[in-house]
Amino acid sequence: MPGIDECLLEAMALPGARGAALVDWSSGLALGTAGESPVGDHETTAAETAELARAAAEYESFASAAPGDDTAGPPVEDLIVTTRSGYHVLRFVDTSFDSSVFLHLWLDRTEGNLALARHRLRTLAEGLVLR
Numbered sequence: 001m002p003g004i005d006e007c008l009l010e011a012m013a014l015p016g017a018r019g020a021a022l023v024d025w026s027s028g029l030a031l032g033t034a035g036e037s038p039v040g041d042h043e044t045t046a047a048e049t050a051e052l053a054r055a056a057a058e059y060e061s062f063a064s065a066a067p068g069d070d071t072a073g074p075p076v077e078d079l080i081v082t083t084r085s086g087y088h089v090l091r092f093v094d095t096s097f098d099s100s101v102f103l104h105l106w107l108d109r110t111e112g113n114l115a116l117a118r119h120r121l122r123t124l125a126e127g128l129v130l131r
Contacts, residue, residue: 007128008034011105016112025053026100049104053090085109091121
């Protein structure tokens, strides 16, 4: 089971990966980073993506579970933001504590494979060990 650094290095091995981070969306802090940041500063990127993740996780329109769904963790699995030059994939990580972390992967639009990135981030999030 990979830790934070190993997880981010595996995410960076994806085609078109420009940057990756594990972010706590309740505080906006990056718990780990790899590669580049879209704005040149990983902490700024972490704070900005945390706002987006927090909104998706807390707004009733996105957070409402299906009837009978008692699954623990955030109801949102992932978010995808498409820009002219890339994709930002935010994958929520289910943890034994408050589940307020997510993986953020920034992909180059011409080289990245969005379907592969979503699949791989899901696998990484499921196997991530937070110490």
